[in-house]
Amino acid sequence: MNTSLMKFHIPEALHAADPPEKRLSARDQVKLLVLDRQTGKFKHDQFVHIRSYLEKGDLLIFNNSRTIPAVLRANHNGKSVEVRLSRRLSDSEWDVLLPESRLNIGENLKFSNGVSAIITGYGSEPPLVKIDFSARGTDLLHLFYETGDPIRYEYIHHPWPLEAYQTVFATAPGSVEMPSAGRAFSWKLIKDLKKEGIGIAFLSLHAGLSYYGNDKWPSPKKHPETYSVPKSTAEKINEAKRNGKRVIAVGTTVVRALETAAGANGLVEAEEGTTSLYVTKNYPLRAADGLITGFHEPEASHLDMLTSFVQEEFLLSAYQNAISKNYLWHEFGDMNIILPLKGK
Structure with a gap:
């Protein structure tokens, strides 16, 4: 459970019950809250415009774990x-x-x-x-x-097929819940980013249960998950680091795998295993410079990880504003990017 002091209330209407393809024209048409790590300033946009906040040479790291019917x-x-x-x-x-x-x-x-x-x-x-x-x-x-059937929590009122719980690039079966930060990326958006010089790489971390029911959440220190960082991905990360470029994790699962595989110098080793790493505001991030993620409940330990990227008061202010702007929560909801904006 989240141990931070962040307290906020999510109105019932903001729990996303339907995949964005049912509400909008495409998965990449969700909202995007852009949050500056350094200043706490934020702005609102659409996810399809995410290129505006990335620079040539930036490297996006995706989790290619595929959701299984659990x-x-x-x-x-x-x-x-x-x-x-x-x-x-x-x-x-x-x-x-x-x-x-x-x-x-x-x-x-x-x-x-x-x-x-x-x-x-x-x-x-x-x-x-x-x-x-x-x-x-x-x-x-x-x-x-x-x-089997995919896991469906109470805010999702109708059963959706397993494909609704997949990212477009998911290839390695193993997650019992969708690594949802990558869901908003369409193949067209990924191809457009690559054409603009944005790097793309993949790793796997098989996400476990995020909720046990009856107001019980996994202990972040007793929640092991299996991960694999390929050699090709480690090489791309290390090259980006040497060139002074930003490594941006697409999802908290990616942060967990990256930081597990990173040395004190920020360079990443190709490796696989099980991680119980718990990233909090006092954790010195070594590999990840930015994060793309969804919106998390106040009880979720994911928020502790987010405060390793941005001060808690900045995050709380941005979340409260997102609520006032009717951003949607959970795996079918809207998106948040946290990174140094460099004057943008």
Whole structure:
């Protein structure tokens, strides 16, 4: 849960319930709040105009993790049980949330297609538990895609297909919730940015559950996520750093992976693993110079990360103004870019 002093109220009407393609003409037509890291000044625009705030040689880092259908139904002693995936541990093991049930270690769950699972222990933190499926690898992934649904929180009133929870560049299945900061980018916008000399690179961080229900959020220090920074991406980041260019993370997941892989000198190593890095206002950012993100609830630990980019009072002022201007929150909502504007 967010440990900052930021307190604000999001009116019910500002919880985005529909994908922007249903409200607007395209995913890149959402609003954009532009916030200067150094001065706290902000302005309003449309996301499709984001090029106006980028410079030739800037490098955008995207998370190419693909959202999987993470809500499953199982049978336990004749009763239907919801199983909500959180994090892959091995080819057959997952941390999961059982939001409707309290089951004991050693109990069994039965899924479709003859697949079963056993509860083998506690997860990374309460209330997660660890289960071991009888299927593994691609067979297990097929079960998820054949029988599962995407996670849908209460502010989304209608079920949307899995594709609504994908970025256009998502290629690596593994996130149980969409790394949503990249959702506003269309292929046309990405191509236009590349033509203007804006660099593009990708990494993967598979996002876990952001909410456990009943006003319980993951502890940011006990919320491991799997990441991979390819060699080609590390090389692009290090070249941009050597040339004095800005590295801009598209999403808090990207910040977490970048800062995990960065050395004290800001250079990034190609690596993969699991990170529990918790970035707060006292964290000295080493790799990320700017951030593109959505809007976050006051309880979300994401806000602690944002205060590592910009002073808390600047962020709160910008958020309050966004509320007054009817910006929309969550994965289908509007966008925020935080970076040094260099006189713009």
